[in-house]
Amino acid sequence: MHAKREKARARKWKRRIKAVASIGVALAAGTFLACQRGAETVKREVIDVRARLGGEDASVRYDAADDATTDGDVGTELDAAGDATADAGARRKGSKDASVDVKEHRKGMPVRDNLLE
Amino acid sequence: MKRVLFVVKEIEGAEPIGALYVAGCLVRAGHDCKFVGTRGNDVLADVRRYDPDVIAFGTTTGLHRYYLGLAAHLKERHPRAVVLAGGAHPTYFPEAIFSPGVDVVCRGEGEDATVELVDALDRGDDHTRIADLWVKHDGVVYKNGARALRRDLDDIPFPPRELLYAYDDALRLRPLKSFTTNRGCPFPCSYCFNASLVEHYGPSWKKPRIRSPENVVAEIAKVRSDGPLQVVGFRESIFVYEAKWLRRFGELYRGEIGLPYYCHLRADILTEEMVDLLAWSGCHTVNLGIETASPRLANEVLDRRIKMDRLCAGVRMLKKAGVVVFSDNILGIPTGTLEDDLDTLRLNVELDVDYAAATLCTPYPGTGIARFAVESGCFDGDYDKIDDSYYTESVIEFSSPEEKRQIENLHKLFAITVALPALLPVVRRLIKLPTNDFFYALFRAYYLAIHMTDVMPRRPALGEIRDAVLSVFGVYRGTDDNEHPMPTPVPLPTVDVSAAAPAHTEAAAVELVSLTRGPKRTTTARKVHNAREA
Structure with a gap:
């Protein structure tokens, strides 16, 4: 019985260590995902602004926005996108969907009776 | 002998035990079965290669959108195959039969009903009067009642897991x-x-x-x-x-x-x-x-x-x-x-x-x-x-x-x-x-x-740990390109077939049903059940 208790206590401590490690991993992952989404939001806003200003073909716009992002033009575009960003901020406050990409998170969630093994 | 293809969305997760039990009974009855996954796999290409007579899948509610979309896509391109939907969702909600692309819905345990269905298709017999099934045939849906439960589970063959391993040997290596x-x-x-x-x-x-x-x-x-x-x-x-x-x-x-x-x-x-x-x-x-x-x-x-x-x-x-x-x-x-x-x-x-x-x-x-x-x-x-x-x-x-x-x-x-x-x-x-x-x-x-x-x-293998950590960061192994929009259900006339009475003496009443969703269905289902019990 004593050995069992000792084993249970050791298991509990190991579990706590895993919990703390999970918090560390989650902090890194959460930051990564938020930044990634932030970059995508900026890209989308640049596209919105260009659409408002120019009205070119959608695929061209997307490519252009891609170039803008990779070429480091985002700063200048961001100035132009000021009002769009404000809109997005308002959306984020008002809508839960804007604060996380649930569809993306869903991919990593365990499925019923189908635990990730 | 008929060929039955089982499509499993999360084949990488726990084994699809229900589908495997059904496959075991089909194999014992002399039919050929094959399992395929969807992640990193082109299901339509598998369908064209294998040329199945029946395409089967089991689904829960939530995943039904995925499966019904895929079923419609496959049926359109391989109309010869009978598409069979089983699992929890069709059991709860047999109205899934009205989804274009689905030919048969199996409610409850599928072993005996599926064998009867595939045997009937093999012989070219009428397959609309099989207990536990709702069958769409010539624009009419035949709703059959429940069959008696199989009491001796030891008589059912072991799930033929080798069918999973034939698709991907990594599934055999899972601990x-x-x-x-x-x-x-x-x-x-x-x-x-x-x-x-x-x-x-x-x-x-x-x-x-x-x-x-x-x-x-x-x-x-x-x-x-x-x-x-x-x-x-x-x-x-x-x-x-x-x-x-x-x-x-x-x-x-x-x-x-x-x-x-x-x-x-x-x-x-x-x-x-x-x-x-x-x-x-x-x-x-x-x-x-x-x-x-x-x-x-x-x-x-x-x-x-x-x-x-x-x-x-x-x-x-x-x-x-x-x-x-x-x-x-x-x-x-x-x-x-x-x-x-x-x-x-x-x-x-x-x-x-x-x-x-x-x-x-x-x-x-x-x-x-x-x-x-x-x-x-x-x-x-x-x-x-x-x-x-x-x-x-x-x-x-x-x-x-x-x-x-x-x-x-x-x-x-x-x-x-x-x-x-x-x-x-x-x-x-x-x-x-x-x-x-x-x-x-x-x-x-x-x-x-x-x-x-x-x-x-x-x-855990190193690869498993790596995949797990990457998944927390939103990076997943393999993508699933088999996702298609769920089609709109199409109302059809239905025929209520009592399971208790022999098929040839059954006086079937034809009724047009609207695609009622939600609690009305459960009330209707209970009424049907109570009437059957009475």
């Missing part, structure tokens, strides 16, 4: 494999699919049908001889009902297998003798439902018929015997409050549960909780809103959007708080934050860490 010991359940819990099976089969479903210990252990031994096995997972609702069975099972299991196993149980049916036998036989983890700390929600809403003191006593006995306790909890129960969910959290901490899994209450069609949620105004009855996973968002309405958000956040932080009770005082503040990526990542990181090393202990 954890799944088994079942019984079918049926005497408990009426309102959130469980068993209720819809009782509605379909009548009270006979409530009497558990149990495999012999010899049969169960023989299957495990066979699986072990085919590939590596480190942990045995028993997947039925309740692993064992009586000490006598467990004693015999333990004798055989210890002698022939001797591996740690994982199982599901109800804490209130445990006795000291059963707990000792569980620990002695090699039980490493017991997954049991605490569900809620509120006796009102547990008994009046969830209809668990459980005494909380007996539940707590069962958990303590397991802890004392050194068995890992993995609890299931349901948050966001209709008419419940955030305080109820916080009480559930505190109860898990107090019981020192090893891993406290939490899910968001999901009103699956055909369940008592769905009826209750609709009647109490907490859910609008639109089942297409239900997500693939009950770990993301709730479809239940609460007193305010803030309360709903807090409950969803609490769900993500539930397990980690039980592991680190020091977090209890800050949880109340944390859940007020907007939903964020950190909460989601934390839920997944801790879930994976504990499942891989503790709940189902095994030596």
Whole structure:
């Protein structure tokens, strides 16, 4: 019985260590995902602004926005996108969907009776 | 001989035991079966190569959107094949037959009905009068009643897992494999699919049908001889009902297998003798439902018929015997409050549960909780809103959007708080934050860490650890390009066929049904069932 208790206590401590490690991993992952989404939001806003200003073909716009992002033009575009960003901020406050990409998170969630093994 | 292709979305997860049992019976009847997955695989190309006569899939509610979309896509390009839908969703909601692309829906256990169907197709016979099936034929839907349940489970062939391994040998190398010991359940819990099976089969479903210990252990031994096995997972609702069975099972299991196993149980049916036998036989983890700390929600809403003191006593006995306790909890129960969910959290901490899994209450069609949620105004009855996973968002309405958000956040932080009770005082503040990526990542990181090393202990391969960590960062192995929009159902005339009467003497009444969704269906289904019982 004593050995069992000792084993249970050791298991509990190991579990706590895993919990703390999970918090560390989650902090890194959460930051990564938020930044990634932030970059995508900026890209989308640049596209919105260009659409408002120019009205070119959608695929061209997307490519252009891609170039803008990779070429480091985002700063200048961001100035132009000021009002769009404000809109997005308002959306984020008002809508839960804007604060996380649930569809993306869903991919990593365990499925019923189908635990990730 | 007919060729049957089984399409399985999450073939990388636990084995699709139900589909494998059906495949085993088809193989015994002389048909050819093949399994394919969807991630990183072109299902249509497989269909063209294999040229199946029947395309089969089993689906739960939530995943049904994916499968019905894929079924329509495949049927359009391979119209020769009969598309058969089985599993929990068609059992709850046989109206899935009206979805374009689906030809047959199987309700309940599929072994006998599927063999009859494929045999009939093989012989070119009429296949519209087969019990347990709803069949679409020449623009008419034939609705058959339930068949008598097969009592002797030992007579069913072992699931032919080699069909999975033929698709991907990595599935053979998995250290954890799944088994079942019984079918049926005497408990009426309102959130469980068993209720819809009782509605379909009548009270006979409530009497558990149990495999012999010899049969169960023989299957495990066979699986072990085919590939590596480190942990045995028993997947039925309740692993064992009586000490006598467990004693015999333990004798055989210890002698022939001797591996740690994982199982599901109800804490209130445990006795000291059963707990000792569980620990002695090699039980490493017991997954049991605490569900809620509120006796009102547990008994009046969830209809668990459980005494909380007996539940707590069962958990303590397991802890004392050194068995890992993995609890299931349901948050966001209709008419419940955030305080109820916080009480559930505190109860898990107090019981020192090893891993406290939490899910968001999901009103699956055909369940008592769905009826209750609709009647109490907490859910609008639109089942297409239900997500693939009950770990993301709730479809239940609460007193305010803030309360709903807090409950969803609490769900993500539930397990980690039980592991680190020091977090209890800050949880109340944390859940007020907007939903964020950190909460989601934390839920997944801790879930994976504990499942891989503790709940189902095994030596994870380096690749498995890498995939798990990457998945927390949103990077997944392989993409699924088989997703297609779910088609709009098309109303068709239906013919009610009674299972009891012989097919040729049946006076069928033709009626046009509208595609009623939601609680009306369950009422109609109950009326049909009551009439049949009468």
